[in-house]
Amino acid sequence: MRLFAASLAALIAATPALAQDHSQMDHGGHQMPAAPETGPEVDHSMIDHGAMGHGKPASPPNSLTGPPNAADAIWGADAMHPSREALYEEHGDMQIFWFQGDRLEYRARAGDDGYLWDIQGYYGGDLDKFWFKSEGEGSFGEPLESAEVQALYSRAIAPFFDLQAGVRQDLTGPDRSHAVIGVQGLMPYMFEVDAAAFLSDKGDLTARIEAEYDQRISQRLILQPRAEINLSAQEIPLLGIGSGIDNIELGLRLRYEIVPEFAPYVGVEQEWKLGGSRDFARLAGEDPEVTSYVVGLRFWF
Amino acid sequence: MTKSNLLLSRRRMIGSLAALSSAVALPMPAWSMGQMGGPVRKGIHELSGAKIDLHIADGRFATGSRSGHAIAVNGTVPGPLIRLKEGEQTILSVHNMLDVDSSVHWHGLLLPFQFDGVPGISFPGIRPGARFDVPLTPRQSGTYWWHSHSGLQEQVGHYGPIIIDPAGPDPMQYDREHIILLSEFTPMHPHAIMKKLKVGEGYFSMQKTSATDDYPLSAEERRMWGRMRMMPTDIADVSAPTYSYLINGHGPDDGLELAYSPGERVRLRIINGSAMTFFNMRLPGLPMTIVQADGQNVQPVEVDELQIGVAETYDVIVTPSAAGAFAIAAESMDRSGMAQAVLTSQPGCKAAFPALRDPPLLSMVDMGHGGMAHDGGSDDAPMDHSKMDHAAMGHAMPDAAPADAHSGHDMAAMDMSGGMDMRDTALLPDTVKTGPGIDMVAMNPQDRTGYPGLGLDAVPHRVLNYRLLKSLAMDHHKRAPDREMELHLTGNMERYMWSFDGRKFSAVGDDPIRFGFDERVRVKLVNDTMMAHPIHLHGMFFELVNGQGHHQPKKHTVIVQPGSSATFDVTTDEPGDWAFHCHLLYHMHAGMMQTVSVAFPEGAS
Numbered sequence A: 001m002r003l004f005a006a007s008l009a010a011l012i013a014a015t016p017a018l019a020q021d022h023s024q025m026d027h028g029g030h031q032m033p034a035a036p037e038t039g040p041e042v043d044h045s046m047i048d049h050g051a052m053g054h055g056k057p058a059s060p061p062n063s064l065t066g067p068p069n070a071a072d073a074i075w076g077a078d079a080m081h082p083s084r085e086a087l088y089e090e091h092g093d094m095q096i097f098w099f100q101g102d103r104l105e106y107r108a109r110a111g112d113d114g115y116l117w118d119i120q121g122y123y124g125g126d127l128d129k130f131w132f133k134s135e136g137e138g139s140f141g142e143p144l145e146s147a148e149v150q151a152l153y154s155r156a157i158a159p160f161f162d163l164q165a166g167v168r169q170d171l172t173g174p175d176r177s178h179a180v181i182g183v184q185g186l187m188p189y190m191f192e193v194d195a196a197a198f199l200s201d202k203g204d205l206t207a208r209i210e211a212e213y214d215q216r217i218s219q220r221l222i223l224q225p226r227a228e229i230n231l232s233a234q235e236i237p238l239l240g241i242g243s244g245i246d247n248i249e250l251g252l253r254l255r256y257e258i259v260p261e262f263a264p265y266v267g268v269e270q271e272w273k274l275g276g277s278r279d280f281a282r283l284a285g286e287d288p289e290v291t292s293y294v295v296g297l298r299f300w301f
Numbered sequence B: 001m002t003k004s005n006l007l008l009s010r011r012r013m014i015g016s017l018a019a020l021s022s023a024v025a026l027p028m029p030a031w032s033m034g035q036m037g038g039p040v041r042k043g044i045h046e047l048s049g050a051k052i053d054l055h056i057a058d059g060r061f062a063t064g065s066r067s068g069h070a071i072a073v074n075g076t077v078p079g080p081l082i083r084l085k086e087g088e089q090t091i092l093s094v095h096n097m098l099d100v101d102s103s104v105h106w107h108g109l110l111l112p113f114q115f116d117g118v119p120g121i122s123f124p125g126i127r128p129g130a131r132f133d134v135p136l137t138p139r140q141s142g143t144y145w146w147h148s149h150s151g152l153q154e155q156v157g158h159y160g161p162i163i164i165d166p167a168g169p170d171p172m173q174y175d176r177e178h179i180i181l182l183s184e185f186t187p188m189h190p191h192a193i194m195k196k197l198k199v200g201e202g203y204f205s206m207q208k209t210s211a212t213d214d215y216p217l218s219a220e221e222r223r224m225w226g227r228m229r230m231m232p233t234d235i236a237d238v239s240a241p242t243y244s245y246l247i248n249g250h251g252p253d254d255g256l257e258l259a260y261s262p263g264e265r266v267r268l269r270i271i272n273g274s275a276m277t278f279f280n281m282r283l284p285g286l287p288m289t290i291v292q293a294d295g296q297n298v299q300p301v302e303v304d305e306l307q308i309g310v311a312e313t314y315d316v317i318v319t320p321s322a323a324g325a326f327a328i329a330a331e332s333m334d335r336s337g338m339a340q341a342v343l344t345s346q347p348g349c350k351a352a353f354p355a356l357r358d359p360p361l362l363s364m365v366d367m368g369h370g371g372m373a374h375d376g377g378s379d380d381a382p383m384d385h386s387k388m389d390h391a392a393m394g395h396a397m398p399d400a401a402p403a404d405a406h407s408g409h410d411m412a413a414m415d416m417s418g419g420m421d422m423r424d425t426a427l428l429p430d431t432v433k434t435g436p437g438i439d440m441v442a443m444n445p446q447d448r449t450g451y452p453g454l455g456l457d458a459v460p461h462r463v464l465n466y467r468l469l470k471s472l473a474m475d476h477h478k479r480a481p482d483r484e485m486e487l488h489l490t491g492n493m494e495r496y497m498w499s500f501d502g503r504k505f506s507a508v509g510d511d512p513i514r515f516g517f518d519e520r521v522r523v524k525l526v527n528d529t530m531m532a533h534p535i536h537l538h539g540m541f542f543e544l545v546n547g548q549g550h551h552q553p554k555k556h557t558v559i560v561q562p563g564s565s566a567t568f569d570v571t572t573d574e575p576g577d578w579a580f581h582c583h584l585l586y587h588m589h590a591g592m593m594q595t596v597s598v599a600f601p602e603g604a605s
Helices: A001-027 A072-075 A077-090 A275-283 B009-027 B190-199 B219-228 B585-590
Strands: A098-107 A113-123 A126-140 A144-160 A159-170 A177-187 A191-200 A205-213 A220-233 A242-258 A264-274 A291-301 B052-065 B066-073 B081-085 B092-097 B105-107 B131-136 B143-145 B159-165 B176-183 B244-247 B257-259 B264-273 B279-282 B288-292 B296-303 B306-308 B313-318 B327-331 B336-342 B481-492 B495-500 B513-515 B518-528 B533-537 B541-545 B557-560 B564-571 B576-582 B593-598
Touching: A072 A077, A072 B092, A072 B576, A098 A275, A098 B190, A113 A291, A126 A159, A144 A177, A220 A264, A242 A275, A242 A291, B066 B176, B092 B533, B143 B264, B143 B313, B159 B176, B159 B264, B176 B279, B176 B327, B190 B585, B244 B327, B244 B336, B306 B313, B495 B585, B518 B557, B557 B564, B576 B585
Parallel strands: B052 B092, B081 B159, B176 B264, B257 B336, B481 B518, B513 B593
Antiparallel strands: A098 A113, A098 A291, A113 A126, A126 A144, A144 A159, A159 A177, A177 A191, A191 A205, A205 A220, A220 A242, A242 A264, A264 A291, B052 B066, B092 B131, B105 B143, B143 B159, B176 B244, B264 B313, B279 B306, B279 B327, B288 B296, B288 B313, B327 B336, B481 B495, B518 B564, B533 B557, B533 B576, B541 B564, B576 B593
């Protein structure tokens, strides 16, 4: 202990001397802003902010450039380095994993009842994230009607919006991959919006716009209107899609947040196929207008 | 010890050793052996003397019906009171018995920077199983506190009070003293809290606006808030019921009683050691005379209530003349809960606690659409802006004279119908990096040091505000600032990003705020967010520019009210690297932190 204290004292005593030595070496031309009388008279043109040397190997303790390193002179640069790296990373570079089941629901409707999933999640920091999405639906007793997964790079481009780009793979029907570009975020008046365009490997261009709004009835009871519109730049007969507006969905869901992460809901959703898509549906013997009564679960972790 | 005891058979020797070791082991508290999950007692016991040992260890804390993991120091939450004497040396010996690194920061204490206890800035941290000795000879007196500066350990119990008794007579006469250390307990892991803050805007609030609330908001005002994508209830990021609010480690159900005798002058040393909570502190029926702020003596000022920001301290004197019991009520600023204790002349005597008042709401003033008036009040010499250097992040700024705090409260004068730009980044100086991390720019930030704190501007009794604080001693040699700098407090509520000048600490750690040795710098903090931030500078006191001239109060932590500015003068006479950050724990963790590098004096040996 005594030895420790003694060596510490020696170090402390040495530190300012070190500082001075270095400043004389590297910064002889600079006047340190020291006493109040002289401080303001320092020639600041020599301390150009833009010219600050970052990552200089060994700048003197508390010189006017370079990283803070006064503690290096006391405890050693090797001892300080890992804690400094950890400190910076801990204060702002937190990486988060988030998974949300936005809609996992049973859909009662005319004919066979169906089901739907709509999940998303991300891993990343404040500005850059890997974002994934998947949705699909079907009727009980029949093969999966539609399903897709998306893998996206998501970049914060504004306080409330991310730009997202990546790929989408369809899991049903004819094999299709798509390039994706879209935006996701919060519109004024608190509308959550997700809008994306898809260019398939067959050259087909489609788009999807989703918007939802949370109206709190109480702290836990939330009414959520939701709208989705699918668009196509061309007719895609193989998929039963006409050009223009493919379909519109309007939904209303009432959920109860037992905790914010876990909220069962009931609701109703109406879908209309329009234009060419409506004609394709009729030809296939399907009803272009479907009303579903839904019960489901919204969760995240 | 008798002679026969020295003549032991080998067998008896073994037996005796076993007995001895068990006798030693049994009274050994769990914390001293580094055991996990031992029960944690509630503070606060006192330690003093030439050597003080602190053992940091895991434990299990309980209050009311809740319990959870805690980090206890010497087996208690809060940890022990460290009682020092001005001018007398002590060795503070910190033993880390956790399985992760730890640290102790001595909040408000003047000491060589390498003992300040911030891993990565002042020292490498204390490894598991290691010991760190801090030789300290106090150069000050007053009420302070200590806490971990590692990760989020402060949230889970790693904190405690410090009292430094003055070398001479205390100018404040009192008969009895009590510590009132305010904090929070939650069984939720702090990393879970941080994640919920990041992904779920308003996660912890159970006071959000809804279709059935009672808030005095018109439909038009509600639409305005929605249009801005902000919430007028966004007052505390984390609150009750997630938090149980504590006084000296005691929750409201724990019935903490603090004694007095009628007629005594009782000094309450109030310390806000919470991670995230501003408290409205009062003892209904008992006026408080404030005699110290952040450990520094101030001219006595009598109030009925005060709002204390995270990391601040206030010493008050109360004088209950008759026998009875008084409620010590510390209501969280968002009024979701209350820390409670009883000041009583007889054990078991109950006090009536006031009900939680209606939650306050943010207003246009909190968005920086502050008042029109900009009256004077500061007697400081005007600054020559040509003298500012690069580190001053130079740009002209208006003088820091405080405006009338209430001048901005005229809601009718505001344009509520839309059209205003909540985020006019052209108003920001070049030093601020704009980007997704900034969701708001205060359009007309006013000095609001005359504001008593959210929700206390309309109460029918006397409330403290910063302009009422006058240092007890006059500063005869008050220096005019050599230069000025302006620093913006920036954030994005939705993404839970917090920073200085739009840059998180993770991005600017290698580019500290630099001061020469013994400079006199005027620092203006501009809050471009709708939250009040308690900004703490390590290692040095600053003087709050509050219009009190030669009696500007010295502080280590200053609340910058939402959408406003606060200004301090600091003499940078403590060389080394120091932390500078928002003391809301999760704001700091999100990046609202910087290093302040003070150059070493030339010619020092």
